[in-house]
Amino acid sequence: MQTASLSPYFIDRLSHVREDNVWIQTQLHAASTRLIAVYQSSVLCNNHDPRSPCFVSYSQASAPTDTSIFLGQVDGIAYFTLSIQTSAAAEQLCNAQQATFQDYAVSALMLESKYHELLSLACFTSYWDSRNHYCGSCASETKICNAGHMRVCTSTSCAQRYFPSMDPAIIVLIEYEDRCLLGRQAHWPESMYSTLAGFVEPGETIEAAVAREVNEEAGIQVEDIRYHSSQAWLFPNSLMLGFNAKATSTDLQLDANELEAAAWFTRDQIRAKPQMLPNQKSISYALIQDWLHR
Numbered sequence: 001m002q003t004a005s006l007s008p009y010f011i012d013r014l015s016h017v018r019e020d021n022v023w024i025q026t027q028l029h030a031a032s033t034r035l036i037a038v039y040q041s042s043v044l045c046n047n048h049d050p051r052s053p054c055f056v057s058y059s060q061a062s063a064p065t066d067t068s069i070f071l072g073q074v075d076g077i078a079y080f081t082l083s084i085q086t087s088a089a090a091e092q093l094c095n096a097q098q099a100t101f102q103d104y105a106v107s108a109l110m111l112e113s114k115y116h117e118l119l120s121l122a123c124f125t126s127y128w129d130s131r132n133h134y135c136g137s138c139a140s141e142t143k144i145c146n147a148g149h150m151r152v153c154t155s156t157s158c159a160q161r162y163f164p165s166m167d168p169a170i171i172v173l174i175e176y177e178d179r180c181l182l183g184r185q186a187h188w189p190e191s192m193y194s195t196l197a198g199f200v201e202p203g204e205t206i207e208a209a210v211a212r213e214v215n216e217e218a219g220i221q222v223e224d225i226r227y228h229s230s231q232a233w234l235f236p237n238s239l240m241l242g243f244n245a246k247a248t249s250t251d252l253q254l255d256a257n258e259l260e261a262a263a264w265f266t267r268d269q270i271r272a273k274p275q276m277l278p279n280q281k282s283i284s285y286a287l288i289q290d291w292l293h294r
């Protein structure tokens with residue numbers, strides 16, 4: 001089975017030490033520790049090599065580190081986020097490091113694969129943290145805990161705790177005899193087709209979400225729904241759960257709000273036009289490649 005390569009296992013997250021603030025602070029100040037600067041949804045990348053992130057040390061940090069989130073260790077080196085709040089601080093850091101902030105959703109597909117989990121985690125946790133400074137229950141301020149992996153309401157009568165969470169979404173390759181169903185959304189690159197996808201709704205199983213999304217978007221019924229693989233797609237916070245399924249018919253009735261077009265393709269048709277496929281690091285590409293080679 002071919003697996004999506006955007007999120008290979010890479011980080012030792014050391015979740016059991018997040019509550020040990022002495023250890024965390026020692027790591028944060030260590031000379032070998034690397035900070036990943038995040039500004040809005042962008043990460044700092046080297047000017048001389050845009051495929052690699054530009055890490056900074058604690059002494060090079062041009063912004064407060066009291067909101068830095070511990071991401072984990074890679075090869076014994078600790079990684080934290082460095083949240084940049086203002087355009088002036090961002091510009092200062094870029095000039096000092098000879099680096100540029102790049103939108104992560106765009107740059108993720110061209111960064112070296114070994115950085116994906118680390119940078120996804122940095123962007124995701126920074127995004128989550130920036131949107132949870134106030135309690136959703138009582139509107140009091142929250143404070144950072146567990147090295148950034150929890151925020152707690154500062155009202156002692158409330159003390160609501162908040163944790164980072166991801167939105168589950170399904171993505172499915174549907175086949176009927178020797179053809180598979182691919183569709184495209186209007187805003188995608190011209191002529192690109194991909195597998196169907198959608199978010200899981202509350203109270204729904206992921207298998208039911210597959211059947212519902214396919215029926216809503218393409219107007220067909222599916223059966224024999226089988227799990228394939230998953231991929232964190234943190235733009236900003238999705239977990240893509242990949243499936244295979246078989247259609248019971250081929251008559252499509254498209255939801256124009258979801259799909260601009262969809263069609264059944266044979267393997268030869270896809271092989272003859274590889275430029276129609278989505279990015280090679282996407283789970284959709286992995287699903288299609290597995291089907292092509294079956």
Ligand SMILES: [Zn+2]
Pocket residue numbers: 135136137138139140153154155158159160
């Ligand atoms: Zn509260």
